[in-house]
Amino acid sequence: MPTPPPRIPAARARQAAACMCRTGRACSSFAPGHAVHLIQARLVAATPGEWADAIVADVDPASGEIWIRLWTDGTVISLWNGAGASDAVEPGAPVAYHARHHVLTVGSRRFNALRLG
Secondary structure, three states, X not given: OOOOOOOOXXXXXXXXXXXXXXXXXXXXXXXXXXXXXXXXXXXXXHOHHHEEEEEEEEEEOOOOEEXXXXXXXOOEEEEXXXXXXXXXXXXXXXXXXXXXXXXXXXXOEEEEOEEOO
């Protein structure tokens, strides 16, 4: 009977995790406003009745802020995304927003959007 190889312990992380989207790389955080998690994508797909159609009212690419105006009642919502959503939209563009799971859809792209107001 062969001897099993010795178990090598996992190396400990010695540095704090930093979000990569601030440096222009793929986002390494799933916090609101960062990358869309697989479970988050599945939850929004499972609750299609909670999407709200909207129009982009304004965009500030320098800060990552996007203001959307809901079609239903004209409410303006301020969102932030650090993973490039503000570069993917322009004022007047149609979008959809899922408030419960904080996802903004721009065309076929989904962004995790932190609601600011």
